[in-house]
Amino acid sequence: MNPYLAAFVSGMRRTVAPGELIVRVGFYAVILVVFAAVWNAAMAANGGEVAGYGFAGILWYIAAAEAAQVATNARMIEDIGNDIGNGTVAIELLRPVSVVGLRLASEVGGAVVRLAGTCALAALFVPLAAGPPPSWNGVGLAIPSLVLAVCCNLAAQHAFAGIAFWLEDAKSAWFLYQKLIFLLGGMLLPLELLPDAMSGAARLLPFWAMSYAPGRLMAGYVEPWLLLLQVGWLVAMVGAAVAVFSSGERRLQAVGG
Amino acid sequence: MLAIEVDRLTKSFVLPSKRIVEAVRAITLSVEQGERLAYIGPNGAGKSTSIKILTGILHPTTGDAQVLGFVPWRQRKELARNIGVLFGQRSQLWFQLTPMQSYKLLGAIYGLSREELERRIDEYGSLLEAAALFDIPVRNLSLGQRMRCELTASLLHSPRVLFLDEPTIGLDLVAKQRFRELIVRLNEHKGTTVFLTSHDVSDIEQVAKRVIVINHGQIIYDDKVSVMKRSLLRTKLMEVRFDEPPGAIDIDGVQVLKSTDMGFKLSVDTEARSIKHVLDELLDRYSVGDISVLDPPLEEVISKIYETPRR
């Protein structure tokens, strides 16, 4: 079998182990319940509409934006940081395949399973809480956008892991990264709700491609060019990840392992 | 006076598959104070489970036990003040701190005064030849050094019984040898009862005076080590690599177990022929490239126990 496909499948298998998936989907369920309550209250205080989002729109937005986050491996930056630190990556660099490619394939495999779990839950919960999605065309675009968002996020985390190495504390690096997505990626609030200067800055950064894009499409805004921009950012992030890892390889050769 | 008394002790675990495993089955034994006992068996035989019940970590399913007059699972704290426990694979010491810092904490936990604690740290530091290690962070110690510091930690409150669970696991030969000597020295100087589990045959020969063998949760052998040596540990294994094909090997008391062109695996009956004799003869008569002497694996000893009729 193709090594990347094999890594993808083994990533899927690992995630299907019941414990992990249940905790993830349970976590996601809590988030949906919380945001359904928060936005229900907030919409009632604002005549049912904020910045073009109604209650159904905003809940579907949150469902997609959160799903893209929950589907990624929360400890990955930590794991990569550890693997760089303890020399696992150094050994992997000796294999005749792309380290980043192999790692990404495995992580995407795991993420796809978690994505399926969270989407299934959203499909049950959100219609009951807020009604059907505002636009089926939007849903059609949101699904590939979710996968792109996850891939983009995973690639960016590999690039960010370089910083984890520099901070010597991968957990801290993960916290910072996560907070960038929370605010500038539009995970907590759609970018339209941020002050103009902030949302303008957010649109120039890659984080919106990991959360806002699928949320926006799911909320009923049929904006296909978002997908194109996501692909662009994905290419850039994979490039950055490859750069970080090959600099690791150069370092390895310089110090002789 | 008896240090340990165990009566029909049984412990079963329920596996996630709902299957019930009896790790320890109706074990009965007693240990005198001051004894050095090796409690041995292959992996999964029930050694650790027994030791964990006797130290109060696990509750047994049925049966009774007393250690120094305490029922371990009911009087765990009182017992803990009177016994020392050393697990080969779990640390008492704080990884980021120095042994000395951990000892100070243990002093507070056992309610020792500062003078008393310092006196004991000095005493065990010299007895176990470890005093120089006490101010180095544990993360920077080798396993052998760490184990000596761990042993000091489990002795600070002057326990009357010392439980050692696989203490030599992972140590290199020199460190193992040293550790065994220290245990014997401790027993002889302080009269501490030693209860040692292991699956290493040398641990029995060099530390214990009495040996109990446990297999599949049951005691299958209980006798003096000297008796066991004569009846069960009569053989040593020898691996020899010759520089040129030796042809047939014909030495009294030596049996060829396996051979290839140049490599031979021999079994030596040490009652019939001493190892020294066999070595001399081999080196005299053949061109030997490399040679090593090994203990028979525990599994072999156990199968011999089953072959030997019970007294």
Place this chain on the structure above:
Amino acid sequence: MRALAATWCSAWLDAWANRRSFWTQLVVMTINDSVWVLFWILFFHRIGEVRGWDTEKMLLLFAILTTAAGIALGVFANARKVGQLAGDGELDATLTLPVDPLAHLLARRIDPSLIGDLAFGPILFALAGGPTPERIALFIVGSLCGAIVLTGFLIAAGSLTLFVGGRGEQADLAFQAALILASYPIDFFGGVTKILLFTAVPAAFISSLPAELVDSFTFQTTATLLGSAAFFSLLGIALFRLGMRRYASGAVWTRA
């Protein structure tokens, strides 16, 4: 007591051994908390007052939550690890000591990043909580009660591992759920969810009710808070004690 104090000192020394990491984690946690403050400012700026909650009251809630979490997860860092420690058989070493295992475990580990929370909460309260002597006293009482409820709840959830097996996954979920739910005002929720937040996942007692106490003191709120703190600490202790009889020292899982 001397033993516990000494254990606690060792835990600080242990966390302090890697100074650089200690400070990194502390600073990063402060940034993390600041992002949440920013979020709430943006939220209420755009949405306006919601069910009696505005920026000011929300920041009060957040100050209490970070203080309580700092204590429950930072100072008693093992509270949320009870399930994992029990499942992996990591309690052996503790059980060979003549100490109460639960108290020893709680004193045994400090988490520097959550100590960042513990620093952030009081500072936020001082800056945005309108501190008067009376409010400061209520803030301390409220945060402590919240911390005790959270600690007791985490121990109870972790102790379930000793009954149902696993490595504390359900405790991990309970921990995350409690923290997320406590991050939002209780008045945003209604119906069954609201009932659950006072019972199964006691998030209301961790943040909203203490905030209520600081803002508008009544004896009833005080009694409710103290009662919940007593209940959840007893629940945690009882479940842990019962569970320890079934402690298997990791044997079940290594043999499976």
